[in-house]
Amino acid sequence: MKLSYVREGGLFFQVSETEMEVGDLPADLQTLVRKVYENSDDYRPREKNVNLRDGYQYRLEIREGRKKVNLTFGDTTLPDGFQPLIQYLQEKAINDH
């Protein structure tokens, strides 16, 4: 299972991205990602905040075989419990760079 992460936006033009095997994540984050993959509709934001200015947009893609799950969040629509995952992926994106 593969996970792709892109963070765009912010006060100035910047894009951070990374990709990794879900199996290489810490155990608690693996559990979260697998849960999101299985129940993606439960995590999908119901609405986009069209008035968000300078906020980040986070895009996650989880894929295994032919099944692909895409989710997009903003700073104000990030689900509870996602902060450690985003922080981990952001640090990895910086190190990759």
Place this chain on the structure above:
Amino acid sequence: MRNHCPCSCHIIPPFVVDKLKEAGVEIPSQKTNNREFRERRDAKNALMRSEAFLVAPPVKKADRFVYDSKTTEHQRLLLVRKESGPASPDAVVNTVYENAGSVREYFKTFLNYLSVDNHGADLILNVHFGKNYANAFWDGDEMTFGDGDNQVFTNLANALDVTAHELTHGVVQYTANLTYKGQSGALNEHYADVFGSVIKQHAKKQKAATADWLIGDEIMGPALTGQALRSMKAPGTAYNNALMGKDPQPDHMDNLYKGSADNGGVHINSGIPNKVFFLVATAIETDKAALLWFETLKTLKPTTNFKSFKTALLKIAKKMANAGSVPATTETVAKQSFESVGL
């Protein structure tokens, strides 16, 4: 953040929850917060459309409320300072409170405009948002500031121009409501930079000729001293380093960014109108240029592009010059400034 999890897991560290409970604070879920915000906004919008509102607008005074997010991603978590209340032991709270006051004062005194909506809406400010969150944003209702990562940015709540930038996004939302995409989005960012710089210059008692015209220079990390987020005087020269890359802002239509990233380059192409503002302000002084830009903002449509912005601004310049509120040369100076960036 929204609580989608069926369990009662919470992102707020237990020790923070305990402390808040000891202080008698109940922590709402973000879902509850979002619903409440939406309901409050719907009620406000309904009121603004009502006859009663048109006859007698409600009396609000743009009161400031500062909340501490306690390094979580929750907004309006813990109220730590409110209008006329005692200072906080937290210097960041007091700085953002004072900075929001300076921005409110500028809009009220020089532009006759109260708060983000001109009806004195409360000014909500969240500080210490997220862990090492190196950003600040306006979300349609309030401003939110991270502590920075101490590499690219230090605490974003400490800079007057950043607070002015975010609050101006609120003003734009309630006036022209420029669509946040492509050239109209770049104009939205441009206006936020204009009043970020104008209010910083006013607070520092600077003139157009002596100002540095930098945005965000006071929040740059320790290794990036001397750099900034943007330069209105010389777009494209604000930064060049391994952490941020190179400033991609153009200063001429020949180099207009046409890609899809950054909502079609809203933070990139704003360099072009930023340069125009710098040129006009240098010729007629910053406060006069700010007044001209603000009066123009009130006439713009959500889809205004650079060309129609120029047309609108020249029309207002002529009108204001005839009324004596800007120098007689303003229309000519503005026309030449637009031409110099290829417009």
